[in-house]
């Protein structure tokens with residue numbers, strides 16, 4: 001496809017890799033924040049092509065992975081209510097709650113629908129005025145504009161049987177949390193290109209400066225990722241810590257201002273618990289009081305939900321870049337994409353699933369063919 | 379709403395966040411919404427910078 005295939009060119013990748021090799025003189029740890037980038041890095045084997053000095057650790061930017069357990073349990077309780085039509089992105093269906101998931105609630109008779117856009121959920125609400133239609137609004141700054149516009153439209157049209165369980169999260173507070181963690185190893189960040197496409201990158205210079213970390217806005221194709229790495233390594237070697245935009249065909253400093261405006265109209269910042277990581281101040285968006293009639297959390301209060309995480313899952317360490325998925329004892333044994341213990345094994349953007357689907361669990365040398373993997377959820 | 383061709387698959391996409399986007403332009407789409415416009419001149423410029431880098435074979439050993 002135009003503007004995608006050009007950025008996968010192996011010859012140019014070789015030039016970028018050579019440039020990285022020429023630049024690097026000692027060991028550096030870089031984090032790619034976004035799960036989409038993790039997926040691309042593992043799928044194309046970019047981490048294995050880099051000089052040994054450059055280590056990539058995988059960040060928390062996998063939306064279904066960080067959606068808090070209590071929110072998933074709340075979703076499961078709402079979905080099971082009679083009269084409710086529960087709408088979600090497909091990759092949320094197999095994410096484990098406390099002992100259950102949406103797919104099992106669906107097979108037990110609940111009306112759970114996979115939608116591609118919140119607008120599809122709103123259309124269902126208008127077609128079925130006798131049903132309560134609930135949309136599970138998860139994701140980063142890339143999907144928040146979709147939820148914002150949909151809630152705004154529902155209010156304008158007066159669709160009373162529509163509501164949203166809003167669990168949106170923001171990237172910059174997560175970068176701050178990781179960079180200020182005393183055990184942090186990350187020396188530079190590749191910021192998520194599509195998030196910056198919406199939000200711009202004016203929130204980043206203060207982060208780069210106060211934590212002395214280079215931040216490079218990076219795209220998703222192999223050449224984009226190599227260029228992000230090249231720029232981060234150049235800064236690290238030169239002792240610099242600034243913000244650079246290596247994805248300027250999509251990202252501007254200001255971002256998409258009309259999307260930011262509507263997000264600010266519909267949502268306000270809130271502290272949010274990130275699954276496996278803990279509460280990060282001002283890292284989430286919830287609906288403003290003017291939109292409270294569309295807030296599924298308020299419309300369907302549930303009691304008696306006691307979130308319980310399987311204690312063998314180390315996804316919190318994976319999401320903070322402390323361990324690689326293969327270092328988790330459950331990886332590929334008691335935890336597989338077909339029977340996941342943690343959300344990072346479910347989503348195509350989760351690091352555990354990305355490692356599993358590319359056969360990273362087989363000792364190198366034995367890996368002749370990839371395992372007969374099911375296609376990752378969309 | 380507008381029609382966006384995803385390399386062969388055509389979908390209806392909300393274009394409200396990209397006022398003024400014209401037929402033939404490229405955009406980044408998330409959850410049914412076009413959220414960023416693709417700057418073709420910047421794309422070509424980036425590829426030119428990569429092509430100007432030394433290839434590994436020309437590398438002095």
Ligand code: SF4
Nearest residue numbers: 314315328335342352
């Ligand atoms: S392999 Fe499974 S159990 Fe281990 S961290 Fe990943 S999701 Fe959790």
